[in-house]
Amino acid sequence: MYIGAIISTLVAWFIGLVLDANISQDMLGFLELRTLFPILTMGVFVLKAINDKNSK
16 A cells, blocks of 8 residues: 555656646746645545544
């Protein structure tokens, strides 16, 4: 599970980086998708781990 969380977070960071670089210049740095996507991805993994722990 740890490896999956790390790989998914890195992929989310890369996707956010590509999207930040390709969105129009007037929104440059405003969206911060390269930080938003990894935080959301890691949050999903943390919530899933908590849910799995409580269901046992």
